Amino acid sequence: MCSNLPKEKYKSQFGIYVLTLIFSVLFYITTAHAGTTQNIGTNLPVDDQYGLVLEPSPTVNFRFLPSNTAMRQTEQFIEQSPVLETIKQLSQKRFVFSPALNIVFGSDDGPLFDPVTNSIHIPYQFVSETSQLFKKKGLFNTQREVNQATEDALLHTLLHEIGHAYIADRAIPILGKEEDSVDNFATILLLNDIPRGDDIAINSADLFALEDLDTDSFDDADFVSEHSLDLQRYYNILCLVYGSNPNRYQRIFDELPVAERKQQKLRCPDYFTVINQGWLYYLAE
Numbered sequence: 001m002c003s004n005l006p007k008e009k010y011k012s013q014f015g016i017y018v019l020t021l022i023f024s025v026l027f028y029i030t031t032a033h034a035g036t037t038q039n040i041g042t043n044l045p046v047d048d049q050y051g052l053v054l055e056p057s058p059t060v061n062f063r064f065l066p067s068n069t070a071m072r073q074t075e076q077f078i079e080q081s082p083v084l085e086t087i088k089q090l091s092q093k094r095f096v097f098s099p100a101l102n103i104v105f106g107s108d109d110g111p112l113f114d115p116v117t118n119s120i121h122i123p124y125q126f127v128s129e130t131s132q133l134f135k136k137k138g139l140f141n142t143q144r145e146v147n148q149a150t151e152d153a154l155l156h157t158l159l160h161e162i163g164h165a166y167i168a169d170r171a172i173p174i175l176g177k178e179e180d181s182v183d184n185f186a187t188i189l190l191l192n193d194i195p196r197g198d199d200i201a202i203n204s205a206d207l208f209a210l211e212d213l214d215t216d217s218f219d220d221a222d223f224v225s226e227h228s229l230d231l232q233r234y235y236n237i238l239c240l241v242y243g244s245n246p247n248r249y250q251r252i253f254d255e256l257p258v259a260e261r262k263q264q265k266l267r268c269p270d271y272f273t274v275i276n277q278g279w280l281y282y283l284a285e
Contacts, residue, residue: 060091065106071124083155094283095166113164120161149203156204159186187240188279205237243272
């Protein structure tokens with residue numbers, strides 16, 4: 001059958017048809033993939049139907065074992081502490097675990113990470129002794145300051161143990177002592193993500209310094225331990241804090257002799273940069 005349409009009109013309608021077909025194909029491609037949006041560079045879940053980013057679910061669970069009368073106050077101290085909310089928020093942003101990581105308070109042993117049960121164990125006794133040590137050494141003037149330092153040390157300890165869990169979960173290669181690496185993990189998170197994280201890190205370092213004061217002598221067990229010596233851990237944290245903001249912490253090494261003080265001030269900014277970049281490479285955003 002021959003068309004009676006003029007050639008110009010025929011060409012115009014054919015062009016409109018082609019454009020309509022192209023737009024239809026593009027629309028189909030766009031909508032067909034709307035429910036399979038990929039989370040490039042993020043661990044946030046995506047709604048399968050609409051491709052919308054949803055609020056992440058907490059990936060850390062807290063469990064409190066029954067305490068005896070002597071530890072009841074410590075249990076309540078932990079439950080009411082803002083430390084738990086801080087860990088929960090970080091678990092949605094920085095270290096997302098699947099299956100969820102369980103943090104158990106009131107265990108007999110610890111602080112430790114158990115890779116078999118994928119759980120962290122924090123004895124009430126550890127928190128109680130930390131508070132007593134801060135108070136005994138007279139580092140702080142008020143009970144409120146003691147409580148704050150105890151919360152800070154608890155947060156650093158939890159992040160330290162979460163560091164072990166994160167290394168196991170992500171199969172992160174560690175060259176050197178893992179204990180030193182997770183000390184760095186905890187401190188880097190404090191300095192990057194937590195309000196007053198530098199103060200928290202310093203209070204946590206002070207705990208190691210106080211524990212060192214209670215050490216009269218060293219034996220072979222101290223030198224073959226998987227942990228560095230308490231005083232080494234203390235200065236390592238201070239080095240990261242100084243390196244993160246040298247202008248603010250000009251006097252952080254004043255207790256050291258002049259030569260060692262100068263050496264730390266030269267070394268720590270570069271040290272912080274290396275450690276910071278290394279951990280931020282692995283930590284989720």
